[in-house]
Amino acid sequence: MxxxxxxxxxxALTDDARVDRDAAMTAVADLLLALGHDPDAGDLVETPRRVADALIEMLSPExxxxxxxxxxxxxxxxxxxxxxxxxxxxxxxxxxxxxxxxxxxxxxxxxxxxxxxxxxxxxxxxxxxxxxxxxxxxxxxxxxxxxxxxxxxxxxxxxxxxxxxxxxxxxxxxxxxxxxxxxxxxxxxxxxxxxxxxx
Ligand SMILES: [Zn+2]
Missing domain, CATH: 3.30.1130.10 (GTP cyclohydrolase I, C-terminal domain/NADPH-dependent 7-cyano-7-deazaguanine reductase, N-terminal domain)
Structure with a gap:
């Protein structure tokens, strides 16, 4: 038979509860600053959010x-x-x-x-x-x-x-x-x- x-x-390989989107956005803004770019400059304002969301998506298997x-x-x-x-x-x-x-x-x-x-x-x-x-x-x-x-x-x-x-x-x-x-x-x-x- x-x-x-x-x-x-x-x-999922990552624990959703441990993903902190706001902290990721802040960290990307800090990274931009550390690399000599002003995260508050007009066309960079949305970049921390975009980078954080892209990374979270790439790290989150369905x-x-x-x-x-x-x-x-x-x-x-x-x-x-x-x-x-x-x-x-x-x-x-x-x-x-x-x-x-x-x-x-x-x-x-x-x-x-x-x-x-x-x-x-x-x-x-x-x-x-x-x-x-x-x-x-x-x-x-x-x-x-x-x-x-x-x-x-x-x-x-x-x-x-x-x-x-x-x-x-x-x-x-x-x-x-x-x-x-x-x-x-x-x-x-x-x-x-x-x-x-x-x-
Ligand atoms: Zn490599």
């Missing part, structure tokens, strides 16, 4: 339920969602990094809706992130919710902290991978996932 639909709730359902037909090949676009915020510079995530898994007893694979990536992108950690978090969430035979996550992103300042490597992208379970030892499938990011 097949098991029913499971729903694993993914909660909670959602990771619904899974029984693999009644015994599908046993890889399921891959390619090129999920995301924007995240670099934990080291508070600057955006953006790119795509490719997510695949080898099903066990359960399957997950394809849109939920994309939602997992977007969920973990909304936060103060390090690309390496985000890649592992996506893989871990899928392992926990699905207990698949294997999971593969490939993230490719451009970091503004690299392209807009410092070494100014405008076209450089950073690729991170997480391969778990049977995918940890499947070179062909790994190559397919890594290659998939640009196609």
């Amino acid at each position: 097949s098991t029913p639909v499971y729903a694993t709730p993914l909660h 909670p959602f339920e990771m619904t899974t359902f029984p693999n009644d037909d015994g599908y046993d090949e890889a399921v891959v969602v390619r090129g999920v676009p995301f924007v995240s915020l670099c934990r080291h510079h508070l600057l955006p990094f953006r790119g795509t995530a490719t997510i695949g898994y080898l099903p066990g007893d359960r399957l997950v809706g394809l849109s939920k694979l994309a939602r997992v990536a977007l969920h973990h992108a909304r936060g103060l992130q390090v690309q390496e950690a985000m890649t592992m978090q996506i893989a871990r969430t899928l392992e926990t919710a699905l207990t698949p035979r294997g999971v593969g996550v490939v993230v490719e992103a451009e970091h503004l902290c690299m392209s807009a300042r410092g070494v100014r490597t405008a076209t450089a992208t950073t690729v991170t991978t997480a391969f778990r379970g049977e995918l940890a030892h499947d070179d062909a499938l790994q190559a397919r996932l890594i290659g998939a990011r640009t196609s």
Whole structure:
């Protein structure tokens, strides 16, 4: 007999109660002042509010339920969602990094809706992130919710902290991978996932 639909709730990564919008606006105004700009100057008056709201939005993932359902037909090949676009915020510079995530898994007893694979990536992108950690978090969430035979996550992103300042490597992208379970030892499938990011 097949098991029913499971729903694993993914909660917000930040505690809403700890987000203080007014304090954030004041802090942005102070930052402008510290950088030599008058936050009360005409066209800067609304900037602290805009910056605070943009940051709060980028740091607040929408909670959602990771619904899974029984693999009644015994599908046993890889399921891959390619090129999920995301924007995240670099934990080291508070600057955006953006790119795509490719997510695949080898099903066990359960399957997950394809849109939920994309939602997992977007969920973990909304936060103060390090690309390496985000890649592992996506893989871990899928392992926990699905207990698949294997999971593969490939993230490719451009970091503004690299392209807009410092070494100014405008076209450089950073690729991170997480391969778990049977995918940890499947070179062909790994190559397919890594290659998939640009196609
Ligand atoms: Zn950075």
